[in-house]
Amino acid sequence: xxxxxxxxxxxxxxxxxxxxxxxxxxxxxxxxxxxxxxxxxxxxxxxxxxxxxxxxxxxxxxxxxxxxxxxxxxxxxxxxxxxxxxxxxxxxxxxxxxxxxxxxxxxxxxxxxx
Amino acid sequence: xxxxxxxxxxxxxxxxxxxxxxxxxxxxxxxxxxxxxxxxxxxxxxxxxxxxxxxxxxxxxxxxxxxxxxxxxxxxxxxxxxxxxxxxxxxxxxxxxxxxxxxxxxxxxxxxxx
Numbered sequence: 001x002x003x004x005x006x007x008x009x010x011x012x013x014x015x016x017x018x019x020x021x022x023x024x025x026x027x028x029x030x031x032x033x034x035x036x037x038x039x040x041x042x043x044x045x046x047x048x049x050x051x052x053x054x055x056x057x058x059x060x061x062x063x064x065x066x067x068x069x070x071x072x073x074x075x076x077x078x079x080x081x082x083x084x085x086x087x088x089x090x091x092x093x094x095x096x097x098x099x100x101x102x103x104x105x106x107x108x109x110x111x112x113x114x
Numbered sequence: 115x116x117x118x119x120x121x122x123x124x125x126x127x128x129x130x131x132x133x134x135x136x137x138x139x140x141x142x143x144x145x146x147x148x149x150x151x152x153x154x155x156x157x158x159x160x161x162x163x164x165x166x167x168x169x170x171x172x173x174x175x176x177x178x179x180x181x182x183x184x185x186x187x188x189x190x191x192x193x194x195x196x197x198x199x200x201x202x203x204x205x206x207x208x209x210x211x212x213x214x215x216x217x218x219x220x221x222x223x224x225x226x227x228x
Contacts, residue, residue, distance in 0.1 A: 004156075037219075043202060044116075045157075045219035091156055100170040101147065102217060104156035 002027045004094050006105035013082045014113050020067075021077045021108045023092030031097035034068065034075045039107070040088040048090070051075065053097075079110075087112045117141065118220035120205050126226045132193040135223045139186055139207030145169070146188040147217060148180055151202040163188055195227045 003026045013019035025034070036048040051059045051068050058066050063083075067076045079086055092105040117140035127133055139146050144165045149157040159172035163182035174180075177195075182188040192199060202224050206217040 035216075043222050043224075045204060045206075045222075047216055047218075050216065093157075100145075100162045100164075101159035101172055102149075102157070103159070106156045 002029075002094050002096065002103045004092050004103050004105040006092055006108050008108045009106070010109045010111070012111040012113055013079075015082055015084060017082055018078060018080045019082055019110065021079075021090050021092075021110065023075045023077070023105055025073050025075065025092070025094050027073070027094065027096070029096050033095040033097065034066075035093040035095065035102065036064070036066070036075075036077045037091045037093060037104075038086075038088045039091060040085075045091075049077070082112050084112050084114065086110060116218040116220065118205060118207050118218050120203075120220035120223050122223060123221065124224050124226075126228065127195060128228055129195055129197060131195050131227075132191065133195065133225065135190040135192070135203050135205075135225075137188045137190070137205030137207075137220060139188070139205075140218055143207035143209050143218070144186065145208045145210060146182055146186070147206040147208075148174075148188070148190050149204040149206065151204060151222075152198075153201070157204060160190070192225070197227050200225055200227045 032053045034051045038046045063080045089107045091107045093102040119138045147162045148160040151157045160174040162170040180190045202222045204222045205220045208215045208217045
């Protein structure tokens with residue numbers, strides 16, 4: 001069974017600085033997708049970024065980028081120029097190609113220090 | 115706003131009772147997923163429907179059931195409720211049946227069992 005591990009329950013960063021959130025996963029599949037979701041205090045789940053495993057290039061979305069290491073099964077999220085609105089729980093998720101469900105990690109709570 | 119709606123937003127009920135949670139997917143989305151998020155935990159996949167038919171099942175208790183109606187809205191029925199069923203229940207939708215396509219999450223229904 002696929003598992004997703006987020007080993008940092010909490011992280012904090014100074015406003016305008018850069019922070020990296022870690023995620024590792026376990027799978028025997030070769031085709032899959034990885035996601036980072038943000039859950040602010042409103043509890044809404046917001047897709048931040050996605051990565052297709054067959055793509056070697058790391059995905060980027062404005063200030064958010066990932067470091068995808070397929071061999072190491074690692075998928076970290078880098079947030080540059082952190083803003084107060086980035087404060088949230090961040091969940092890493094795995095989806096197998098052609099499958100239905102997402103498997104989530106336990107989340108990292110990110111605090112932004114003004 | 116993801117376009118996925120869930121009602122009610124909050125629900126407080128007693129042990130042993132039965133409740134129904136409702137979800138309307140984004141316009142054009144055929145697939146509906148249900149997830150459970152217990153306090154400070156990641157999301158756990160419960161069940162998926164695609165165009166009216168059950169597509170996949172996760173760790174869903176026998177006391178829980180779901181269905182998707184011809185208009186594509188879905189309902190999650192929770193019966194014989196226990197204290198441990200208190201959680202945030204999310205519905206998500208996607209245009210297709212697998213993770214090739216993003217899942218868009220609704221705002222969730224917070225269930226409190228007393």
